[in-house]
Amino acid sequence: xGGITQSPKYLFxxxxxxxxxxxEQNLNHDAxxxxxxxxxxxxxxxxxxxxxxxxxxxDIAEGYSVSREKKESFPLTVTSAQKNxxxxxxxxxxxxxxxxxxxFGPGTRLTVT
Amino acid sequence: GESVGLHLPTLSVQxxxxxxxxxxxxxxxxxxxxxxxxxxxxxxxxxxxxxSNMDKRQGQRVTVLLNKTVKHLSLQIAATQPGDSAVYFxxxxxxxxxxxxxxxxxxxxxxxx
Numbered sequence: 001x002g003g004i005t006q007s008p009k010y011l012f013x014x015x016x017x018x019x020x021x022x023x024e025q026n027l028n029h030d031a032x033x034x035x036x037x038x039x040x041x042x043x044x045x046x047x048x049x050x051x052x053x054x055x056x057x058x059d060i061a062e063g064y065s066v067s068r069e070k071k072e073s074f075p076l077t078v079t080s081a082q083k084n085x086x087x088x089x090x091x092x093x094x095x096x097x098x099x100x101x102x103x104f105g106p107g108t109r110l111t112v113t
Numbered sequence: 114g115e116s117v118g119l120h121l122p123t124l125s126v127q128x129x130x131x132x133x134x135x136x137x138x139x140x141x142x143x144x145x146x147x148x149x150x151x152x153x154x155x156x157x158x159x160x161x162x163x164x165s166n167m168d169k170r171q172g173q174r175v176t177v178l179l180n181k182t183v184k185h186l187s188l189q190i191a192a193t194q195p196g197d198s199a200v201y202f203x204x205x206x207x208x209x210x211x212x213x214x215x216x217x218x219x220x221x222x223x224x225x226x
Contacts, residue, residue, distance in 0.1 A: 004156075035216075040121055042202060042216035043157075058213075090156050100145045100206045102214060104156030 003027065004105035006091050011110045013085075021076045021108050023091035029103070030096035032074035036060060037088040037107075046089075049074055050096055078110065085112045121200060123221045132190040134220045136203035141184060143205040147214065148177060148188045151200045160188070160201075190222075198224045 004025045013019045025032065031050045035043040045058030049068040063082025068074055074093075078085045088109050092102040126132050138146065144165045149157035163170045163177045163186075170177050176189040186203050200221050204214040 006156075040218065042218045044216075045213065048213065092156075100214060101147060101159055101162060104149075104158070106156050107154075 004091060004093055004103055006105040006108050009108060011108055013112050015112055016080045018077055018079050021089055023074045023105060024072055025093045026072060027093055029093035031094045033092040034076045035090040037090055085110060121219050121221045123223060125223045125225060126193050128193060128195060128224055128226050130193055132193045132222060134188045134201050136186040136217050138184050138186060138205045140205060140207050143207055145206040146186055147204045149202045157202060193224050195224050195226060198222055
């Protein structure tokens, strides 16, 4: 089956620790995205990557970092500098150029205490 | 995630009725719009899209209307079913080559049996 996988579904960390969220896609999409979702708010873009070895900051990049070493993978690290890291994190991918439709993974719920 | 529906505008309808979900978008230069459905604890799923050179598009049981004069989108769901209960988001593409989508805050659709 083609799709996007995110793991784990639930993640718990202590304050002050960095944590890396996984996102893998086998859709052969060029572009990948990370969003954060909080209750009562729309999805907010953290980082996006249009091609391997290249990525750009989104609207709320502070306290996060990413890498894009492979086309299929776009891991997100939530660093200790992120002031309010508890949220639902969504990864998406899309073909670059012809379509704006983004396909989403199932999400990871991160809780930091 | 599970709490994404908190504090959102809510539309409550009876099973079998038609639903209309509205969305105001922000950028008059946006050239592409998408409606997504998000069930509790899952990632958003594509429902239907429309380009700015159209004012109406129909899918299976769903219709999207675009009014560029007032920057307004609506999603109509015919014969609403319990399985339609979810949060519905509109998204706009600002144009250009970045494939960046800007998401609305969402509307919670609650279908009463």
